[in-house]
Amino acid sequence: MSFGQIVIGPPGSGKTTYCFGMYQFMNAINRKTIIVNLDPGNENVPYKSEIDINDLITLEDVQNEFQLGPNGSMMYCIEYLENNIDWLINKLKDFSEYYILFDFPGQVEFFTHHKSVRNITKILEKLNFRLTCIYLVDASYCTDANKFISVLMTTLTTMMMIELPQVNVLSKIDILSNMGKLDFSLEYYTQVMDLSYLLHHLNNTSSENFFGLNKILCELIEEFNMIGFQTLCINDKNSVYNLLKEIDKSNGYIFGGLSEGNESIMMSANTTDPLTEARQVQEKYFSNIDDSQNIMKSDREILQDSVSSLDLDNINIIENI
Ligand SMILES: Nc1nc2c(ncn2[C@@H]2O[C@H](COP(=O)(O)OP(=O)(O)OP(=O)(O)O)[C@@H](O)[C@H]2O)c(=O)[nH]1
Ligand SMILES: [Mg+2]
Numbered sequence: 006m007s008f009g010q011i012v013i014g015p016p017g018s019g020k021t022t023y024c025f026g027m028y029q030f031m032n033a034i035n036r037k038t039i040i041v042n043l044d045p046g047n048e049n050v051p052y053k054s055e056i057d058i059n060d061l062i063t064l065e066d067v068q069n070e071f072q073l074g075p076n077g078s079m080m081y082c083i084e085y086l087e088n089n090i091d092w093l094i095n096k097l098k099d100f101s102e103y104y105i106l107f108d109f110p111g112q113v114e115f116f117t118h119h120k121s122v123r124n125i126t127k128i129l130e131k132l133n134f135r136l137t138c139i140y141l142v143d144a145s146y147c148t149d150a151n152k153f154i155s156v157l158m159t160t161l162t163t164m165m166m167i168e169l170p171q172v173n174v175l176s177k178i179d180i181l182s183n184m185g186k187l188d189f190s191l192e193y194y195t196q197v198m199d200l201s202y203l204l205h206h207l208n209n210t211s212s213e214n215f216f217g218l219n220k221i222l223c224e225l226i227e228e229f230n231m232i233g234f235q236t237l238c239i240n241d242k243n244s245v246y247n248l249l250k251e252i253d254k255s256n257g258y259i260f261g262g263l264s265e266g267n268e269s270i271m272m273s274a275n276t277t278d279p280l281t282e283a284r285q286v287q288e289k290y291f292s293n294i295d296d297s298q299n300i301m302k303s304d305r306e307i308l309q310d311s312v313s314s315l316d317l318d319n320i321n322i323i324e325n326i
Contacts, residue, residue, distance in 0.1 A: 009105035014141030016111035019176040024108045025052040026239035044110040045082045056096045087121040116163040137256040144175035147194045148185035150206035170255035179238040192283035195234045
């Protein structure tokens with residue numbers, strides 16, 4: 006049995022950066038982890054992937070061979086991977102003792118209606134992979150009721166399409182306060198609370214013709230009552246740690262992981278309730294903001310911070326447990 010994460014989310018939501026940060030964190034807590042790059046369009050990848058789709062097929066090959074555009078070529082590559090899944094399965098055999106992070110492309114159709122990603126994950130599940138889908142969404146969407154409702158709909162569609170345990174994540178929470186004012190406290194967005202308040206804001210910016218539709222969308226999401234979000238700042242080890250605890254619960258790692266002593270049971274025992282966590286994140290990133298700390302960081306800066314904080318903090322985490 007192997008454990009892993011399917012990392013998906015819209016373009017630029019932070020999937021590749023997440024994979025690298027989570028990889029560093031896991032290896033720092035002695036959980037042997039590798040990254041599988043399944044995005045042939047990933048540029049300037051910060052990590053070394055042990056398995057890379059580009060060894061099977063590249064966007065360039067497809068573009069040259071079939072004169073397809075960038076999106077069509079991406080579709081072709083993922084369908085090609087599905088049709089040649091034995092290539093991936095054989096490569097994974099060398100890493101049966103490892104926790105696997107799969108970095109996927111950001112085309113939204115892959116998790117809303119195109120079947121290849123779903124089929125690939127189903128095959129891996131049959132091979133005894135215990136997978137969690139990590140759905141990353143840029144936290145800036147919380148600043149606008151219209152964008153947030155659209156995020157909720159896509160998140161719900163993804164959960165129903167991929168059919169894996171899913172942990173939804175508001176990424177880049179550290180720069181949310183730079184993106185505009187929130188209408189509600191952060192926990193309103195993470196817990197997806199009473200949407201009648203959101204409806205009020207939606208209607209403020211909609212034509213009256215859409216009031217009925219807005220109401221039905223809010224009711225639909227409330228009826229399913231399935232969506233919630235974790236928050237993430239990838240260079241904040243506490244943030245990564247809290248997220249990993251949720252992921253370990255969702256894919257069952259806490260009941261018997263791969264590492265010696267299974268640190269995950271202890272991690273999960275050391276939990277805070279989601280509301281408290283959201284409040285702590287809000288306090289940390291939304292009050293006494295020093296603007297100089299909140300500029301958009303480059304990949305390199307984020308990852309350097311990430312490395313140094315993990316080097317220092319790993320020991321504390323293990324000792325505190
Ligand atoms: N401030 C901040 N920036 C982040 C964080 N995570 C990612 N970023 C930045 O977001 C940008 C996009 O990150 P990527 O990891 O390339 O996103 P992606 O989802 O892999 O993008 P595609 O592969 O193009 O779909 C980069 O500039 C990252 O540095 C974060 O937690 N905080
Ligand atoms: Mg990427």
